Amino acid sequence: MSDPLRPRASLRTAVVWEVLKDALERQVKAAGPEGGVLDVLDTGGGTGAFAVPVAALGHRVTVVDPNPDALFALGRRADEAGATERVRGVQGDATGLLDVVEAGSYDVVLCHGVLEYVDDPAAAVRNVASTLRPSGTLSLLAASRNGAVLARAIAGHFAEAQRGLADPDGRWGEGDPLPRRFTTEGLTSLVEGAGLDVASVHGVRVFADLVPGVLVDTEPGALEALLQLELSAAELPAFHSIATQLHVLARRG
Template identity: 35%
Template sequence: MARQLDEQIVGRFPVGQRLRVLDVGMGRGARALRLARAGHQVTGVEQEPAMISTARRTLTAEPEGIRERLRIVQGDGRDTGVHFLPGSFDVVLCHEVLMHVEEPDPLLAGLARMLAPGGLLSLVVRNGDAQAMRPGLSGDWAAALAAFDAVPRPPSRGDADTGAADRPGPEVRADRLTALTATLAGIGAPLHAWYGVGVFIDTATDTDATPTADTDPEAVPGVLLAAEERAGRTDPYRGVAALLHLCGVRG
């Protein structure tokens, strides 16, 4: 996900531009901190106090310049209009959050309003077109059959976020590519590019080598990362990934 996001940023904005980034559902802050280290001005929004505390502790170990570039706001992302003016950000991230929101359209519309013209909206969602893949590959045939028709109830993020968000459990909501494509067009940030995330990694047998959302991409075994990156941008493989990474651009 980190490399996919970098690809979109480099392809859309001038080299060296200091971007205004909003990270909704920043979790423990690894993604926000990486962007702050790259020189961008980052605002992280998170509703869980424990995660905010972890992010703040990590931030205290950073140099002053990086600490000044990362602001943390407590919230669930649906109140962005209270905290920020429309068009305040060049990049808005909403990674692995929609799966925990029962009605995502109002949240997405609010996030799109936060984007400046030409701004990038980056979403990571559970892939509703491939819910049967993981239980099927693991030999859980009953779960695979049930997944074809399941409409899971979304739990709270506090109950569901275990630090392995790239392996979402069965009790989170999923989104379909076609439906989200239509939604993005309707909110004025039409789909520009999309990737699969977790095509092969979810089936890796060495769990110590399996990355999570907070893993530094450079720490992932090279051959696994290369295969995952290639599959995540190649049809038909990306279509059966556990997660989808969608990138919309504000008109």
Template identity: 35%
Template sequence: MSEDHEVSPAPGTFDSALAVWREWQEAPWGRLRYATAEANLVRHAEALGDGPLRVLDLAGGDGGDAVRLAARGHHVTIVDHAPAMLAAAAERAAACGLADRVACVEGDVHRLPDDLADGAFDVVLCHNLLAYTDDARRTLAASLAPLRPGGLYSLMAINRHSQPLTLAVRELDLPAATAALDSDRAGTRMFGSSLALHTAEELTRHLTDLGCEDVRHYGIRNVCDHITDDARKHEPAFYADLERLELALTARHPYMHTARLLQLVGRKRAR
């Protein structure tokens, strides 16, 4: 989670919110976010071959994505600027018997160490970063640099198209929903910061200009956030049905266009 730009929270914000972040991850909406992202990655990563892949997880926090990929046999390097998040990631990997497949590096995407910026990674994840930067194109360019030609790139961002619906359906705040139609910012209670919102159309154009091809658009939490009865989501049977529905909708038009999160997966163009 980058500290490089002005919309980012102050250093230490993510560390102090670690317990709240873990609670969010373990809630149904957090579990859906990770399960759907993993499923979308797997359908692309299989085309890269059978051997272990070298994965770079930028702003990877406490390893929510990394441990899932390490469990599939891949070697994952997490880069994050929050020491407590990285410590939690190392603990999570060790608890799962995956310490040898997960490395943690304190750093920033715009100033990566030379051994990480060498363009040799098979997969780069940029899942938890874009909401905290005010220059999306610069961040995308920096995050693509460590990826080898032909490698897989996965980007996640908060979908700007979802914000008016979120305010109208969940908050019943219709004036705020109307105002959100023309805004690319939202607040977050968890980290007490301003979040940058994006659209898949905007980000796909950036990625194409920066050398990506075959960019696919997926929606994450297409319906979950519009179900206001959060208690039902904790019921195992209801959650299982919800996850099946979300996985069925993730690549289906038009649902991804109003999903709470957008995921773009593409390949770095060969030189």
């Protein structure tokens, strides 16, 4: 597995990384950019968990994030990976995205873990979509409402699970750290409302957040077996409803 992150963390990112790598390869073939180099935008990309590995593949990546400390860490991470010249950090957010980057300038745009926090998710998706070139690709990752309900129920917090199930934003209580979560239908509706075509939907962390860490850390071969199970289940719609996150791949045109 080529995930650049730590082994345990790879359970949380492997599905998205594999889908994203395939999307980048397809985009290179479809767009035919000079030298096979894509222009990639990572909005809310923080310290570069995805941006730096994408740059390591040879692409040019612009990271937009409101946190200056995260952008500083991004620069350090890019330097350690020898990708400084291919990574650019810009302070900003999805709401004012077009104030800091040009519309129609990117082949691939990442929007991971952003919609949970913005005031207007529909406007944020429209802004992100507007930065795509014709036939560009959007990678959208957001928290799943149903996955959170399942997690609260398994933990024995049944009242919180009930509240999360009934709440329009999928919040399970005052202590919930996320302002909102999404269903598959909700996310795909936002994407289509922004004028993009949904190419695929994947469930992310279907099992990883439910399996006790001690099993993964101590049982020989358990990590790789669980990783393969995650990759297999991600594509099956039946498992989308219990995933912790939902990943939507969409295209313009």
